[in-house]
Amino acid sequence: MEDLVTGAAQIPAAPARSRPQTGDGAPILSMRHVTKVFGGKVMALEGMSLDIHEGDFVSLLGPSGCGKSTALRLVAGLIRPTSGRIDWGGGQQKGDIGVVFQEPTLMPWATVAQNVWLPLRLRGKSFRSVEADVKEALDLVGLGNFLDAYPRELSGGMKMRVSIARALVTRPRLILMDEPFAALDEITRHKLNDDLLALRARIGATIVFVTHSVFESVFLSNRIVVMAARPGRVLTELAVEAPYPRADEYRSTPDYAHHCGAATAALHQAMGEG
Amino acid sequence: MxxxxxxxxxxxxxxxxxxxxxxxxxxxxxxxxxxxxxxxxxxxxxxxxxxxxxNIPHYILPRPGLVLETLIKDWPILLNALLVTLQTTVLALAVAVIGGVGLAVLFTQSKFIEMSFYPYAVILQVTPVVSIAPLIFIYVDSKTVGLLICAWIVAFFPILSNTTLGLNSADHNLRDLFRIYGASRWQQLRLLRLPAALPYFLGGLRIAGGLALIGSVVAEYVAGTGGVGSGLAFTILEAGYRLNIPRMFAALLLIAGVGVVIFMALSFLSWALLHKWHESALKREV
The missing domain is CATH 1.20.5 (Single alpha-helices involved in coiled-coils or other helix-helix interfaces)
Structure with missing residues (x-):
């Protein structure tokens, strides 16, 4: 335990590769020296390299303007890199991804079930043919009884769960989450963090999670990529080797406190350099 | 305790x-x-x-009872006129909906189309219809078509501008989501932009309903010719020439009534389509 802690505390650490879940070795996503320049003058992201392996829970942690959302948009294929490469495992052109935004981003005119159906609907699947999948995804987030509710009838936390169910329904290889719980209150946020880990344990999802919360990133991830701003870039990577499943009790362990300290120090360094 | x-x-x-x-x-x-x-x-x-x-004589200002009496007595004439005006109004509104929504969709599909044609829409809107109507009746043979064009010119702009605004107001993250899942243009229009535009469109429709009535009445005044198939405006003109003031009031009452009914019908439509999800149609819980 002791050397785990010191290993994580080294700043800057060599990119640590820690994977509790063993994969076949080849990354499902590989970013190589990815740079994005907006409008020919704003360097949003500089030379980012990152490998995501099966079963990883990677947090991108950093101050605002560090390019973490840009990195996510690049991975989602919404923007193209100015230079560098983004490769998907298995020689795919495009990532098989699900996305959760900071806002629930639901269609207010559609019921919960119709919202979750959307990704499959856009692929030409009729509701009848995927009804079981929609139901299953909603059951996973604990909203199996709300199929016919409209988003306005739900609380902020429940809307976020619908948004997560929508990201799960296609069973993507990689789920991207862009500060999904930032707008929620602390209690709801803790609950959703617990549930997210439980969910991940059940379906074995690989997740890239953007956050500016040290505590959230330590609790959730096995890898924390700390980023600095101006220009946005990767500063260091920390490993959180505590085994999953992590329950709420993990938040009161010395190990958790230590990782939080290490991540906070790294974040301070990121802000000092930015 | x-x-x-x-x-x-x-x-x-x-x-x-x-x-x-x-x-x-x-x-x-x-x-x-x-x-x-x-x-x-x-x-x-x-x-x-x-x-x-x-002691005001009835050919200057009729008593309310006399207006009501005239309304009943002249009902066959008035009903015919009412149906003519109503037909023009409803047709003009229908064409305004098709034209307004169609143009709005075209505008959002291509910025260049919008840049090219938006000025014409504005020019049509700001030019008073009374000043265009005489020209229209010179170039268009059919009186019905002429009336329709006049009413349409007045009614279509609120639908066009509101629907354009609505189509462009779709949530940006939802648009990104549609792109990520590879939605086609048609899917994006049908599943995202059109539903997002619906509340805006309905707001425009309520304004357009009243304007369509105004447009057709104004056009009838300009068209002027009588005979079979003349609307309420012509009934008012004709009754004025004959100093039949009670009938003028009765026709006026009908026009106002039609306007109110149109507004109420469109308000109900709006409620029926939106009450399940849109803020504007929700009852606030105290």
């Missing part, structure tokens, strides 16, 4: 502020329908008194 009992009772006490608020709500509920009726009744009664006390 007694302290807790008191506290428990206190919870259920209707305090003065709550009582006042409840009274206020009751008054408002009552006033919502009672006040308009009282005001209209008082106006009609005052109108009648003014005529009687000043």
């Amino acid at each position: 007694t302290a807790t009992q008191e506290a428990e009772e206190a919870v259920f006490v209707f305090d003065a502020e709550e009582a006042a608020r409840a009274r206020q709500r009751r008054m408002e509920r009552f006033g919502r329908w009672a006040l308009p009726i009282i005001v209209v009744a008082l106006t009609i009664w005052g109108w009648d008194r003014v005529i009687v006390s000043n």
Whole structure:
């Protein structure tokens, strides 16, 4: 335990590769020296390299303007890199991804079930043919009884769960989450963090999670990529080797406190350099 | 013990502020329908008194009773005229919906189309229809088509501008989501932009309903010719020439009535389509 802690505390650490879940070795996503320049003058992201392996829970942690959302948009294929490469495992052109935004981003005119159906609907699947999948995804987030509710009838936390169910329904290889719980209150946020880990344990999802919360990133991830701003870039990577499943009790362990300290120090360094 | 009992009772006490608020709500509920009726009744009664006390002859200002009488007596003539005006209005509104929504969709599909044609839409809107109507009746042979064009010119702009605004107001993250899942243009339009535009469109439609009626009445005035198949505006003109003032009032009453009915029908449509999800149609929980 002791050397785990010191290993994580080294700043800057060599990119640590820690994977509790063993994969076949080849990354499902590989970013190589990815740079994005907006409008020919704003360097949003500089030379980012990152490998995501099966079963990883990677947090991108950093101050605002560090390019973490840009990195996510690049991975989602919404923007193209100015230079560098983004490769998907298995020689795919495009990532098989699900996305959760900071806002629930639901269609207010559609019921919960119709919202979750959307990704499959856009692929030409009729509701009848995927009804079981929609139901299953909603059951996973604990909203199996709300199929016919409209988003306005739900609380902020429940809307976020619908948004997560929508990201799960296609069973993507990689789920991207862009500060999904930032707008929620602390209690709801803790609950959703617990549930997210439980969910991940059940379906074995690989997740890239953007956050500016040290505590959230330590609790959730096995890898924390700390980023600095101006220009946005990767500063260091920390490993959180505590085994999953992590329950709420993990938040009161010395190990958790230590990782939080290490991540906070790294974040301070990121802000000092930015 | 007694302290807790008191506290428990206190919870259920209707305090003065709550009582006042409840009274206020009751008054408002009552006033919502009672006040308009009282005001209209008082106006009609005052109108009648003014005529009687000043001995105003009916060919200058008829008594309300006479207007009602005329409305019943001339009903066959008035009904025909009403149907003609109503037909023009409804047709013009339908064409305005098709044209307005169609143009709005075209505008959002291509910025260049919008840049090219938006100025024309504005020019049509800001030019008073009374000044275009005479020209239209010179170039268009059919009177019905001429009336339709005039009413359409007036009615289509609110639909166009509101729907364009609505189509562009779709949530940016949702648009990204549609892109990520590889949605086609058609899917994006049908599943995202059109539903997002619906509340805006319905707002425009309510304005356009009234404008379509105004447009067709104004166009009838300009077209002027009588005979079979003339609308309410022509009935008013003709009755004016004959100093048949009661009939003028009866026709005017019908026009106003049609306007109110159109507005109420479109408001109901709006409620029916939006009440499940849109803020504007939701009852607020106190």
